[in-house]
Amino acid sequence: MPHIALPEGLPGIRGPMAFRPETAKPINELVDVLLRGPHTLSPGERELIATFVSAQNDCRYCQTIHGAIAAHHLKDEDLIVKVKGDPQHAAISEKLKALLVIAGKTAASGLSVTADDVARARAQGATDIEIHDTVLIAAVFCMCNRYVDGLATWAPDDPDFYRQRAALVAHNGYAASTLQGNRT
Amino acid sequence: MISDPVAHISLPEGLPGITSGFAFRPETAKPMRELAEVLLRGANTLTSAEREMIATLVSDRNDCHFCQASHRAAAAHHLGGTYEVVDAVKRDFQSAPVSPKLKALMAIAVKVQESGRQVHTSDIERARAAGASDTEIHDAVLIAAAFCMFNRYVDGLATLTPRDEGLYDQMGQRMARDGYARRDTDATHRTP
Numbered sequence: 024m025p026h027i028a029l030p031e032g033l034p035g036i037r038g039p040m041a042f043r044p045e046t047a048k049p050i051n052e053l054v055d056v057l058l059r060g061p062h063t064l065s066p067g068e069r070e071l072i073a074t075f076v077s078a079q080n081d082c083r084y085c086q087t088i089h090g091a092i093a094a095h096h097l098k099d100e101d102l103i104v105k106v107k108g109d110p111q112h113a114a115i116s117e118k119l120k121a122l123l124v125i126a127g128k129t130a131a132s133g134l135s136v137t138a139d140d141v142a143r144a145r146a147q148g149a150t151d152i153e154i155h156d157t158v159l160i161a162a163v164f165c166m167c168n169r170y171v172d173g174l175a176t177w178a179p180d181d182p183d184f185y186r187q188r189a190a191l192v193a194h195n196g197y198a199a200s201t202l203q204g205n206r207t
Numbered sequence: 208m209i210s211d212p213v214a215h216i217s218l219p220e221g222l223p224g225i226t227s228g229f230a231f232r233p234e235t236a237k238p239m240r241e242l243a244e245v246l247l248r249g250a251n252t253l254t255s256a257e258r259e260m261i262a263t264l265v266s267d268r269n270d271c272h273f274c275q276a277s278h279r280a281a282a283a284h285h286l287g288g289t290y291e292v293v294d295a296v297k298r299d300f301q302s303a304p305v306s307p308k309l310k311a312l313m314a315i316a317v318k319v320q321e322s323g324r325q326v327h328t329s330d331i332e333r334a335r336a337a338g339a340s341d342t343e344i345h346d347a348v349l350i351a352a353a354f355c356m357f358n359r360y361v362d363g364l365a366t367l368t369p370r371d372e373g374l375y376d377q378m379g380q381r382m383a384r385d386g387y388a389r390r391d392t393d394a395t396h397r398t399p
Binding site (some may be wrong): 130141166167 | 213216217228230232234235237238239241242245246249269270271277315318319320322323324326328331341342344346347348349351352353355356357358359360361362363364365
């Protein structure tokens, strides 16, 4: 049961977002810019970074829903499992492997990202914006994961729930699926 | 530890901490500023000083010097310019001169800093027994979570960390007075 009285029937972050729309709005906008905005990294690649960080933070809802969205974009569910478990041997670009190293370190602590990590990403062709956004995606999911688990939100067990929701989010975006209201 | 490494990417020069990231990428700066504004300064039954102290405590636990020093100063300026209370919170919030309710919310915040999964029903019950509402518990969790984001953003890019404590005092005064709305230093557009 969630730690506070959240609107019923909304899994994961959607419960607290419906509870507090004033904070949901900027969080959704931030996630939309980072994961769905115009970019040189594909939405599937950015969702993989979000999934990898959420798995590292052991957040079941976030890693499952973002893994499903990544799989929807990339049309490959097995790849998601591989990236979560052993990204350096997964069938992804060398650039994305280097960015995942930065993301994983950011999740542990921003202070653990080294100049060498950044140099490796740059040697694989990563731009400053790609490095910036990788750090920020990782940081944002360190927030979202803690938000979801810190309130003990509900996470459905049925994988089909996540697949269906993933198709919807991939099509409509994050902000478009938030309930309106006011609770200040 | 305070150090001055060169930033990991080409950030606008001379801007300290998160302001350089904001100046670099205005598309993400806008919602991040808005989130800080709602959480720390929006209408709330917790005072801005109380919320800034939660932010300071979490940033200190994350060892983010820029965030803890600037929000420490913001908390102090919300309290008339005195650092006594916020410094007591940093040292040991359980013995600091703050309300039992705020102590219970801080106990939740420092658990969120480690992992959301650390928060137990007993932590929530304690906060509720001290008079905390659901919205206050929600906001304590989200302030802690948001600073786990801000701190990682600031340090993950190795942004400039000023050593001059006087600068933070001025910064905190401005944050307490003007809030977190957009600054002129934010670029207008940088879509990849």
